[in-house]
Amino acid sequence: MTLRLLQHRADSGARSVIAAQGDAAYFLVGVETIRALALDAIARGISLGDAVAAIAKGDAIDIAAEFEAGRLLAPIDHEDSAHVQLTGTGLTHLGSAEGRDKMHREATAAEVKTDSMRMFLEGLEGGKPAPGTVGQQPEWFYKGDGSQLVAPTDPLTMPAFAQDGGEEPEIAGIYIIGPDGQPYRLGLALANEFSDHVTERHNYLWLAHSKLRQASLGPELLAGPAPDHIEGTSRILRNGETLWERPFLSGEGNMSHSLANLEQHHFKYDLFRRPGDVHVHFFGTATLSFTDGVQTREGDVFEIIAAPFTLPARNPLKRAAPVEVAVKVL
Template sequence: MAFRLLQHRGVDGSRAVIAALGNHASFVPGFESIRALAAHAIAQGQTLEAAVAAAGQGDAVDLMSEHAAGRLIAPIDHEDNARLLMSGTGLTHLGSAEGRDKMHRDAAASDKQTDSMRMFLEGVAGGKPAADDIGQQPEWFYKGNGSALVGPGEPLSSPAFAQDGSEEPELAGIYLIGPDGTPFRLGLCLANEFSDHITERHNYLWLAHSKLRQAALGPELLVGTPPQHIEGASRIYRDGALLWEKPFLSGEANMSHTIANLEAHHFKYDLFRRPGDVHVHFFGTATLSFADGVTTEEGDVFEIEAAPFTLPLRNPLAKAEAVAVMVREL
């Protein structure tokens, strides 16, 4: 049975941690955040499950009701947004190169193998090294800091200058850096790694621009060994009606890289091992409505669900107002 952790914010603004196993969920006494619980577990040399067991069991919680009421928030955050880093890797899933390669090939109007396809094939060949070895490094991108993290039910806001705002259904690894610089994986979340695919399609070198957007996390942190196979569905609703739906696959059985290899190439950099920092790292996807010709509109609702997560991630699409930015000399 899948062990999950969630963060709750009451009507009065008070926060709490919820532990869920199967259909049973209850509050975890003594902790207001999963980050605090994880820091305690690290200090005690415990696993998260052991730390929860030691804390005892609080009142039972009806997750469905709390989710519907909007009281389940993103399962990780940091009081200092600058101490939470969002990043990701692309072209990590089997089949993920098809849409990207077509997008870039059409733009280049050339039969030459694109950089995207080359990177994907290199990952297929070397992304799953033997245990304790480091394999081919993946594509990597910076997504933003904690100010761009969106929780369940909250709008995903596309900048006024964006050319597209589309979903990317995937898994995100959640990490806390320990006092000695050791990265600890707390678990996995369902995620919507929201991106601007029209900007990316124009030129692969604009990938960095296309990724500087908000991203959403589902309410549950799945703790323990990541499942090898995760199968779910990605949907878009418009005016309450289903506009688009497609299954998506994740987990290492459906990836060209191991999670350990993606982690090794992220945390090999000293600046990503600063004690106390939180990392949200997106593992990629092979399923995009954009690749099927869907043009999203303000008010559309993205929905992502997949077992063993029991709650869906839903976020409406919003459009931010234009902001005039003027750089002044001093």
């Protein structure tokens, strides 16, 4: 059975790590964070799964009840949020065979291709290179540091100046950098890579602005090899009722890039291999309510769920109060 790891904070503030397999879940005795567990596994030269197997089992726990109580945290963090990097890649998903064929036909029929379409087609051509070779580099963006990562049930807050607050149902890779600068993938997490699609649509060169937003992760870290096919549902709830709902696909079998290729083009930069740092890298999506004409409002709730994860990311939408920013000259 697939191993899932969760981070828990009791009402007292005490932190713990939970291991879950199937319907069973229990606390790991003496372990407070997944990051500490991972660093210990690296130091001992063993897998994350083997590290968990060697730890005494504590009390059983109902993770669904703890989720509803708001006691589950994002499945990775760092005591210094500046040492967590949130980044991502776009134009990586096929969506479906029909969508891919339609996009390809339209793109090849057009006399002038957009930069986005050219990048998508380049990913189709070279995004899954043979082992030992380097493939086409993807679109890449920066979202912020760990201060922008919110818990699975906490609000996603858009800035006062935002033109939109929209969901992006995705899978994120969770990484830690070892003492020698070696990146390690700890596993995958369900994600809502929250963005401002109105700003992005105005001019694609504003993509960088549109991505400087918060993001949320589902509470479970899926350890071990990445599934080739992940199928889930993204929905928006308004006043307790479903406003919009669509299935989404992820996993390498539904992508134009391999995870290895996306990872190579991220970690090839020295600044992303700083020992001890944590990276959350969003792998992209093909499903957005924005493309269906949905205009989100404060109070809407984004809910994203996908097997083999058993718990969702469920985040209400908020807007921050205006902040006056003025630079002073010294």
